[in-house]
Amino acid sequence: MRSAIITALDIGSSYVRSIIAKDLGSGRLEIMGIGECESEGIERGIVKDIQALSARVAKALAEAENSAKTPAQNIHCNITGEHIRTYVGDGRISIPTETPHEPGEITLEHVEQVINDAKNSVKIQKGFERFRILHGLPHNFVIDNQNDIHNPVNMNGFHLIAKVYAILSELTPLRNLSKCIELAGYDIDPENFVLNHIAVSEAVLSEDEKRLGALVLDIGGGTCDLSIYSRSSLEKVIVVPMAGKNITEDLAIGLKTTLSNAEYIKVEYGNALASSVDQSVEIDVEGISGRAPSRRTQYLVSHVIQHRVEEMLALCYDKAKDFYTPELVTAGIVLCGGTANLVNVDRVLSEAFNLHVKVATPDLSRLNGMISRLEDPAYATVIGLLYLASGKELESGSKGFSLNTLKSNKIVDKFKKILKDFT
């Protein structure tokens, strides 16, 4: 049944953010309430202290509820971490025929069946016993001997094969995240967990960028979440367990100061390109637990930051380089997440990948209400969750046909259109 209220919940290593919105239909949403607080008890996507984290989740949701004046319902939450796996599975079904030598007509139900068959083939792979499939994205279809069919509906054939890109999460981290939301006093349907990469891409990537190919990089506090899109399909997801918090920790060590002062200095004076700062500028640095304060140059601060940023981006490049060629990602890199606000991080990133970089704020064009504070790359996940949830409602409202609501996938887009034509 179509639900009018949607709650997006972004549980990050640095912040927990939530938005309660009213689904106005036709893809539009009205923001009713926003809640945000610093996170605690989760590191690099893994729950480390469930009591502490559930208290933060409760706080962010209560704040959103207070301004929305309605309870949080229909919660959709992101998930990321090194426990995410991907696997390409094949599904195969026979199409019923009226006479033995006449190919039968392929329907939407057959497509759903073949995708499920592919997902089942992934589930039974050795090593995936304790995993759950979060998303199954059909990449292409084969009808008998004809390869690379984009949309098999209404075509005829004897056999239908689907190649499905499955994204899996280990069960334990998923269960603990779900339990954390329950401990905070809320329910979440296990189907409503969305890979963080897919949520951010929904908010920052245009159709042209998806078609021409792009890398999406969300640099948050705990992880760098990297996605590779090519020819309108999500081709690869990568998680690098290093991000803004590591920069802050390096600064705290390098400047001999507290984590909170290091964070303040990073946000206020940080620059990822030391050569671009004025070497004469000095910054006051607090001492630890009553020790004497000191003065350090902004150049030194930026030098420490640049070192870690380069290390982090080299790790990202190393993990990504075998999965794309520059021609396949013509649009370059779309950068988001809180660390995208670090001055000159885009220039260092462009150097590391030798690609054009765009710092992206989420697309707010589908939203009504208090949206100005959402114009920040850090809000990409929570906005993407809202859009995906609203798309899912539309989809389930139309025919109960679920491909995990991935609008990012060209094939699914086509099916949605076909569904709309049907209903």
Ligand SMILES: Nc1ncnc2c1ncn2[C@@H]1O[C@H](COP(=O)(O)OP(=O)(O)OP(=O)(O)O)[C@@H](O)[C@H]1O
């Ligand atoms: N102006 C800024 N300069 C440098 N860093 C910044 C700035 N603004 C925010 N950050 C950093 O962004 C990080 C938080 O980003 P974000 O809110 O996307 O994280 P998160 O979603 O909680 O974490 P994750 O997605 O990794 O779990 C923090 O490390 C913070 O220091």
Ligand SMILES: [Mg+2]
């Ligand atoms: Mg995040």
